[in-house]
Amino acid sequence: MSDTAHHSHKKLYWGIFFALAVLTGLELLIPGLEGVSYAIKASSLIGLALGKAFLVAYFYMHLNEEKGWLKFIAAIPCSAGVYAAVVILESMFR
Structure with missing residues (x-):
């Protein structure tokens, strides 16, 4: 058996869950803004999604x-997300 103690991440995961729920709620409200x-x-929607x-x-x-x-290797695909965001924003001004 291992002597290392396992600490629960439940509080952190619930916090992230509620943060994601709030961000999703904001995403649902934004299109209806007059x-x-x-x-x-x-x-705003792109920023919330990112x-x-x-x-x-x-x-x-x-x-x-x-x-x-x-972390750097995992961040490399984010360049595709940035590119997609730029293309989406650029298409608004055509």
Whole structure:
């Protein structure tokens, strides 16, 4: 048997769950906002989606426990997300 004590992550996971729920609620409210420009709505939705993706990757995929170089390797695909966000925002001004 191992002598290391296992500490529960339940409190952290519940906190992340509620943070994701709040961000999802905001995502549902944003499209219905009257008087807000399309660019602001799109930028807000993209930012919220990126924030949720970060929370899931960092905590549920345990990137917070990895070494720096592995975090960098995991962050490389984020460039695709940034590219997609730029393309989406660029399409608004065509």
